[in-house]
Amino acid sequence: MSLLQNVYNLESEVRSYVRSFPTVFEKAKGYKIFDTNGKEFIDFFAGAGALNYGHNNPLFKKKLMEYIMNDNITHSLDMATVAKDKFMVRFNDVILKPRDMEYRIMFTGPTGTNAVEGALKLVRKVTGRENIISFTNAFHGMSLGSLALNGNFAKRRGGVPLHYTVHMPYDNYFGEALDTLSYLEKYLEDSGSGIEIPAAVILETIQGEGGLNSASIEWLQGIEKLCRKYEILLIVDEIQVGCGRTGSFFSFESAGIRPDIVCLSKSISGYGLPMALNLIKPEIDIWSPGEHNGTFRGNNLAFITATEALSYWVNEDFSREIQDKAKIIHGVLKAITTEFTEVPMTVRGRGMIQGLAFDISGFALRVSAAAFERGLLIETSGSKGEVIKLIPPLIIDEEGLQAGLSILRESIKICIDNLRCEV
Known part of the structure; x- marks a missing residue:
């Protein structure tokens, strides 16, 4: 029986990525990943954004192996450890202080949805209000509180009613025909709107799972102004688009906003190890001891690699490299849109999270499958899976x-040629 057949026979039907990438992977290094047949793939998937620094980064691996071989602490809940202390001090010195940011660091359970759940609980405690405003096409996780925030119907299924959230239109949701900031403010200012002032607004600056919709600087600044005007707390979910994905460490830096809570996970550990945290403004850090906890909120192995990952951010060099690569990606994607006019497509996203949105149903999925056959891992996103997403x-x-x-371009061409044959 093949290894892949074992997966089909033994693993739950909930499995998903193995259906898109039907092979058994064995090794990985940098931006390449290899299956058991020795086939090489270029990775434009990066662990759904958890591997910003590549597979088995040698700098991180060296530190991790040394830590393990010296019998240092692995599990500690939220007890004090040397590894945690080094991470917090380094994060404060390298990331927060240079940006004139003052936040407390809250370690939640090890995944992004744990960070979001902690943020929701805290803003409700601080404000005494229940409702949260989220946005169309949002994705914030798969546990019940996070599910209620999601826009995609398929990712809102929880088996029970999902309450205490209100969805508002994201930036440009209606195109240029409607200013969604004015739309939101009208609901907030009108006592007859049926919408109470919420505890918080939660947003992604780029909706990674929602189709690479990117909020403008003006819209982000406008949301912050509304939050301050109506004494609403602002949560920014940086789980997929943070840790340098857009060029700056935080994706919201270019807008100059100051969220009350910032949710981080995925690439914060640097090595793909489970880790999640919330950055909380000191004035709202009103938790009682143990009020929000979790057995694995102290992953010391992740602290080691996360601390080493910060070495990429001690100066502006890495940020500039990301921005240069983002320009290459954007240029190639724009060229593809003009070369293949038979299939209407548009470029979405920014930084090193960009993609192409196709007007033909199922076309992005075809492109992903064709790319896989040719040695490229790339996934789809959007409410209808209409976007091919590069991360x-x-x-x-x-x-x-x-x-x-080049593989992506070739895959698109092949899929277009196949469409011609079907007509």
């Missing part, structure tokens, strides 16, 4: 980036 490791070199983009 390569940030450390990918230009050669690897161009090679992956």
Whole structure:
């Protein structure tokens, strides 16, 4: 029996990515991943954004192996450890202080949805209000509180009613025909709107799972102004688009906003190890001891690699490299839209999370499958799976980036040729 057949026979039907990438992976290094047959794939998936610094980063691996071999602490809940202390001090010195940010660090359970759940609980405690405003096409996790925030119907199924959230239109949801900031403010200011002032607004600056919809600087600044005007707390979910994905460490830096809570996970550990945290403004850090906890909120192995990952951010060099690669991606994607006019498509996203939205149903999925056959891992996103999404490791070199983009272009061409044959 093959290894892949074992997966089909033994693993739950809930499995998903193995259906898109039907092979058994064995090794990985940098931006490349290899299956048991020795086939090489360029990785434009990067663990759904959890591997910004690549697979088995040698800097992180060295520190991790040394830590393990010295019998240092692995599990500690939220007890004090040397590894945790080093991470917090380093994060404060390298990330927060240079940006003039003052936050307390709250370690939640090890996944992104744990961070979101903690944020929701805290804003409700601080304000005494229940409702949360989220946005169309949002995705914030798969536990019940997070499910209620999601926009995609398929990702809202929880088996029970999902309450205490109100969905408002994201930036440009109606195109240029309607200013969604004015729309939101009208609901907030009108006592007859049926919408009470919420505890918080939660948003993604780029909706990774929602189809790479990117909020403008003006819209983000406008949301913050509304939050301050109506004494609403602002949560920014940085779980997929933070840790450098857009060029700056935080995706909201270019807008100059100051969220009350920032949710981080995925690439915060640097190595793909489970880790999640919330950055909380000190004035709202009103938790009682143990009020929100979790057995695995102290992953010391992740602290080690997360601390080493911050070495990429001690100066502006890495940020500039990301921005240069983002320009390459954008240029190639724009060229593809003009080369293949038979299938209407538009470029979405920014930084190193970009993609192409197709008007033909199922076309993005076809492109993903064709790319897989040719040695490129790339996934789809959007409420109808209409977007092909590029999230390569940030450390990918230009050669690897161009090679992956070439496979993507070839895959699109093949899928278009197949469409012609079907007509």
